[in-house]
Amino acid sequence: MAKAPAAPKFIGSPIKRREDPKLLRGLARYVDDIDLPGTLHMAIVRSSFGRAGIRSVDINALTDLPGVVAVYTAADLEGVGPVPVSGLVPDARVPVQPVLANKEVRFAGEPVAAVICETRYGAADAAALVDVDFEPKEAVVDLEKALAPGAPKVHEDYDDNVAFNWELVGGDVEKGLAEADVIVKQKIVNGRVVPLALETRGVLASYDPGEEKLTLWSSTQVPHKLRTHIADQIGMAENRVRVITPEVGGGFGSKLNIYREEALAAYISRDLGRPVKWIESRSENFLATIHGRGQMGEVEMGLMKDGTLIALRYTVLADCGAYYQYLTVAIFTLTGLMIPGPYKLPNVEMKVTGVFTNKIATDAYRGAGRPEATYVLERIMDIAAAEIGMDPAEIRRKNFPAKSEFPFATAAGLSYDSGDYAGALDKALENAGYADMRREQVEARKEGRYLGIGLSTYVEVCGMGPSAALGGQGWESARVRVEPGGKVTVFSGASPHGQGQKTSFAQLVADGLGVDINNIEVIHGDTDTVPFGVGTFGSRGTVVGGSAVVIACDKVKEKMARYAAMKLEADASDIEFAGGKVYVRSAPEKSADFAEIAGLAYSAMELPPGTDPGLEETHFFEPPNFTFPFGAHVVLAEVDPATGDVKILRYVAVDDVGNQINPLLVAGQIHGGIAQGAGQALEEEILYDTGGQLINGSLMHYSLPKAGLFPRFELDHTTTPTDVNPLGAKGVGEAGTIGSTPAVVNAVVDALSPFGVRHLDMPVRPERIWRAAAAKGEQG
Amino acid sequence: MEVSLSINGEVRSFDVEPRTLLVHLLRDHAKLTGTHVACETSICGACTVLLDGQAVKSCTVLAVQADGCEVTTIEGFAEDGKLHPIQEQFWEKHGLQCGFCTPGMILTAYQLLERNPDPSEAEIRRGIDGNICRCTGYQHIVDAIQAAAVELGKK
Amino acid sequence: MIPSAFEYLRPETLEEAIRLLQENSEEAVLLAGGHSLIPILKARLAQPGILIDISRIPGLKGIGREDQALLIGGMTTHHEIESDPEVNEVCPLLAETASLIGDVQVRNRGTIGGSLSHADPAADYPATLIALDAEFVVTGPDGARSYRAENFFEGPFDTAMEENEILTSIIVPAPQGKIGGAYCKAAQQASGFAVCGVAVTVMLSDNGQIEFASIGITGVSASPYRASGVESALTGQAPTAETIEAAADRATEDIEPIEDLYGSAEFRGHLARVWTKRALEQAVKMAGS
Structure with missing residues (x-):
């Protein structure tokens, strides 16, 4: 395996981002900023019911409307393939999701017709005039009611609303529970939330009839997957479709999907021979972009009086929505894989029943299955600690595998690469001043103030590969080219959308080749330009994509050394790269700059023995295992039981993400993750009424965290590298989200412990808190 | 109807429908796409511009209401191609990730510092509560605004 | 989220604005800052034919x-x-x-x-x-x-x-004297609107008794209201903790609290009483200082 450079200059430095100036000046171009001549605008007519038959679609009112070019309904799209799904489990029922609903709509917001107009405003007017005659039907919303005998069915073709059954069993939970001194149980709901990338989805499709090529600009995390599937859906050859991801305004998993509107715009552009643009409105984003989470289950844990964990069982209903999106089913299985968390838990079992409901699909949202596992586990750990009268920090520490026990095989079947869980917890407790916090808590209660301390210790599975474990495509690609003039261009198959890899990948190459970072250009997100790639999700961009860059860089270096050896009359093994030049190590006065060497390689007048022309190398990096970042978060919160208000007073986090390429970007990822996780804990939840109407589908009603919700985050790290990749990096995109949700809820529940409260479902909004406190009253 | 306004110091006229939102005039008619649309309900602040020197949400202003006014968008915020100290500090402190909220956030920060040149952290957090960022958790944004206050104070 | 089409009028005087309203009363609405109206237009919850912009009429501002x-x-x-x-x-x-x-x-x-x-x-x-x-x-x-x-x-x-x-x-x-005021709000998390907002002004007499108390409450009921029961329980009383608490308990007298996403009727009633008490405490403290 290749090694990181011995004396890194850029790797590990908090370098400010190279992608920022255009973003700061308003010169970056997101999908809606791309302006092609002759562009038509698409507006979607959507279901206004959770479940309804479609009697007719009347477009007569549009006949004389100026600017209306076409209206498409399901009947016009018979050749267009359904929305692609992936990551299924055996025996899953897989409903076909057409790009436009035909006879029945199954969630509020489901597309029924596409209106094409010369202007954006005209398209909105026209869509409002399409008259769909719906026949409302009883909707399936609640998970338990969905499974009750005689419940209405989301899909009439199936016997019931069960989407799939899946279980993961490690050890013998029944036996474990029988042996345990104490068994704790809790029903836990992890409601639906919206990923809410600030830039909504959007697509611009442009078919060139002369070239017979389709170009699709899409706000996506997965350009190559999109190309493959769109080509398939509309019946084009994959190599006649080009997908470009321009600037992407956040994804958080929501853009790791192939959506109906992408196929619609692509098909219609080809049909009409003109560019077609669709920009999602925020209300559409609430209705028709995937939601995250959506689990309702019961956890049961057996332990000994001394705190030793014996067995855990999590039985859960999973809210799939009406159809699957790309990874709907797979997300729930990730929960199962991580259910033992960072603890030695010899017996685990997770049983999932996937349930169809009349809602948009759930799918990957930052953390994607792991926050759900961590939340369940960290809640039941606190409940168990209270039950046996042990400090929450102690019960956690007691059950960690020791540093020497890694790689650590879990009962769920994974092998954790490396870890020092106690080290992270101890550091977090020290930074928090945990003992003082507990004293402060006692003092405050004497004054009638309710402080709570919430802990969470987590481990997550990251760096998605390897391929075999993912059901394919767990690798990532990169190509590194030394240009004839000596500059370096990096082409990455990953497709970042805010993570800053134009900077971090340049850092890798700058150290790898010993060149100044300003001589490096990083290109991504254009399927005609970069090598075939996978995408950015599951905290894999740097871990897998960056590893591909490093190895491609090493390959170029090796070749360059051969040209340098020829030029400098030295042995290739004696060539060193530094300061933008190549040197002979044993005779440093002999050197050449990159342009000279590249000139030789591209002119190819003379070739080193066994060496081809050019200085360009590609690598597809296949990781041998996942990576497992971990950490410990400590929250101090004050709760006002009379009003239900919560104030987070301190937030202390210690995260171990292995080696850090750019600590500034790492901190940014953790901050953002903490905020998102805390948002779910305190404020965020999607609500449907019994008819399947989304009732808080706007930012006027659905609360996102604002700056005032948080104190200054106190971050720190331990560093336990992984040997799974040449960087020693574990990934950081999701860590904060995974750690923060349970830490915040645990703090609130801890604050309410004088009232005998042992659990509250999220979001712990004021009324829930007040009710819990008022119902029980202070118990001394 | 005809709307005439000064955008980033240049007086321009447009023939628009009365219902045209200021943000669409800027983006679709004036072709200045640095101002973004994100929530459409005047909550998120991505569409913030300065209207006669005041930060406003341009998705909740009709273009006709801005007739005769001065508008500053993010494109006009850097002077002579040199980043404004607020932009500079957002860069230094990593106050942006996906960048979508950034133009609005910067113009709101400008308003905040213009009215309160030496704000406390709490005042900054409150001062930007009309701007949502989903990426940063706000801490680096707060850092950037604090640092910009220091830089501007030196001038 | 694009409004349906309308005509836009910008009168220069109040008289002209009223005349335009009269002439178009069926289809005209007034536009001021637009921060209540434009979101409604964008959601097409209202589709007026004419907007009369009164924001620039001299004399209406300041x-x-x-x-x-x-x-x-x-x-x-x-x-x-x-x-x-x-x-x-x-x-x-x-x-x-x-x-x-x-x-x-x-x-x-x-x-x-x-x-x-x-x-x-x-x-x-x-x-x-x-x-x-x-x-x-x-x-x-x-x-x-x-x-x-x-x-x-x-x-x-x-x-x-x-x-x-x-x-x-x-x-x-703006009466003179030993006056104190407070506005306390439990806000909707998303929008900042009041789930319960209680405003209080109190005036203390020279002997420290409450000369008058005036309490307005918003967010709790279908309309904002004056909490008369609280006021009468305080007038002429010494502002002790017991008096304030007992008075605050009357914050929702004769009121039917509303119920929505942000709180049940029961919670709103409770908040009204809690925040009335706290707002009174603050206002009394301020008046006495």
Whole structure:
């Protein structure tokens, strides 16, 4: 395996981002900023019911409307393939999701017709005039009611609303529970939330009839997957479709999907021979972009009086929505894989029943299955600690595998690469001043103030590969080219959308080749330009994509050394790269700059023995295992039981993400993750009424965290590298989200412990808190 | 109807429908796409511009209401191609990730510092509560605004 | 989220505005700062044919002082109110309330007249203006007349104004003496609107008793209201913790709290009592200092 450079200059430095100036000046171009001549605008007519038959679609009112070019309904799209799904489990029922609903709509917001107009405003007017005659039907919303005998069915073709059954069993939970001194149980709901990338989805499709090529600009995390599937859906050859991801305004998993509107715009552009643009409105984003989470289950844990964990069982209903999106089913299985968390838990079992409901699909949202596992586990750990009268920090520490026990095989079947869980917890407790916090808590209660301390210790599975474990495509690609003039261009198959890899990948190459970072250009997100790639999700961009860059860089270096050896009359093994030049190590006065060497390689007048022309190398990096970042978060919160208000007073986090390429970007990822996780804990939840109407589908009603919700985050790290990749990096995109949700809820529940409260479902909004406190009253 | 306004110091006229939102005039008619649309309900602040020197949400202003006014968008915020100290500090402190909220956030920060040149952290957090960022958790944004206050104070 | 088409008129005088309203009363609506109206137009919850923009009419904007009162033009923005030195000196409670509305961008555009005319049952101003015993001056075809704040609101998004009338100014009395005021709000997490907003002014007599207490509550009921029961329980009493608590318990007397996403009726009633108590405590403390 290749090694990181011995004396890194850029790797590990908090370098400010190279992608920022255009973003700061308003010169970056997101999908809606791309302006092609002759562009038509698409507006979607959507279901206004959770479940309804479609009697007719009347477009007569549009006949004389100026600017209306076409209206498409399901009947016009018979050749267009359904929305692609992936990551299924055996025996899953897989409903076909057409790009436009035909006879029945199954969630509020489901597309029924596409209106094409010369202007954006005209398209909105026209869509409002399409008259769909719906026949409302009883909707399936609640998970338990969905499974009750005689419940209405989301899909009439199936016997019931069960989407799939899946279980993961490690050890013998029944036996474990029988042996345990104490068994704790809790029903836990992890409601639906919206990923809410600030830039909504959007697509611009442009078919060139002369070239017979389709170009699709899409706000996506997965350009190559999109190309493959769109080509398939509309019946084009994959190599006649080009997908470009321009600037992407956040994804958080929501853009790791192939959506109906992408196929619609692509098909219609080809049909009409003109560019077609669709920009999602925020209300559409609430209705028709995937939601995250959506689990309702019961956890049961057996332990000994001394705190030793014996067995855990999590039985859960999973809210799939009406159809699957790309990874709907797979997300729930990730929960199962991580259910033992960072603890030695010899017996685990997770049983999932996937349930169809009349809602948009759930799918990957930052953390994607792991926050759900961590939340369940960290809640039941606190409940168990209270039950046996042990400090929450102690019960956690007691059950960690020791540093020497890694790689650590879990009962769920994974092998954790490396870890020092106690080290992270101890550091977090020290930074928090945990003992003082507990004293402060006692003092405050004497004054009638309710402080709570919430802990969470987590481990997550990251760096998605390897391929075999993912059901394919767990690798990532990169190509590194030394240009004839000596500059370096990096082409990455990953497709970042805010993570800053134009900077971090340049850092890798700058150290790898010993060149100044300003001589490096990083290109991504254009399927005609970069090598075939996978995408950015599951905290894999740097871990897998960056590893591909490093190895491609090493390959170029090796070749360059051969040209340098020829030029400098030295042995290739004696060539060193530094300061933008190549040197002979044993005779440093002999050197050449990159342009000279590249000139030789591209002119190819003379070739080193066994060496081809050019200085360009590609690598597809296949990781041998996942990576497992971990950490410990400590929250101090004050709760006002009379009003239900919560104030987070301190937030202390210690995260171990292995080696850090750019600590500034790492901190940014953790901050953002903490905020998102805390948002779910305190404020965020999607609500449907019994008819399947989304009732808080706007930012006027659905609360996102604002700056005032948080104190200054106190971050720190331990560093336990992984040997799974040449960087020693574990990934950081999701860590904060995974750690923060349970830490915040645990703090609130801890604050309410004088009232005998042992659990509250999220979001712990004021009324829930007040009710819990008022119902029980202070118990001394 | 005809709307005439000064955008980033240049007086321009447009023939628009009365219902045209200021943000669409800027983006679709004036072709200045640095101002973004994100929530459409005047909550998120991505569409913030300065209207006669005041930060406003341009998705909740009709273009006709801005007739005769001065508008500053993010494109006009850097002077002579040199980043404004607020932009500079957002860069230094990593106050942006996906960048979508950034133009609005910067113009709101400008308003905040213009009215309160030496704000406390709490005042900054409150001062930007009309701007949502989903990426940063706000801490680096707060850092950037604090640092910009220091830089501007030196001038 | 694009409004349906409408015609836009921008009268230059109040008389012209009223005439335009009369001529188009079927299909015209008034536009001030637009921060209540434009979101409704964008969601196409309303599709008026004509918008009459009154925001630039001279004389409708600005803050003046008349004897013992502030005179605030209907088109004055929330920011102008929160930052006005005179408002801060004479009536800090009003400045404080304005500063808690929405966010800075909203306060830069939104107007007091627009907000009050819109009559959102969760808006902040009504509680404070009831507590301050403000008068709302409206002007119509037959000239001007005024309403006491507490008589102005008739239900969600409904006021006592007649068709073709415009809310032109707000008169806020500013009595002298040992006065204290407070506005306490439990806010909707997403929008900042009040789930429960309680505004209090109290005046203490020289012997430390409560000369009068005036309490306005918003967000709790279909319309903002004056908590008369609380007031009468306090008048002439010494402001002890027991008296305040007992009085605050009457905050929802004769009121039917509403129920929505942000709170049940029971929770709202509870919040009204808790925040009335806390606002009274703050106001009494301020009056005594």
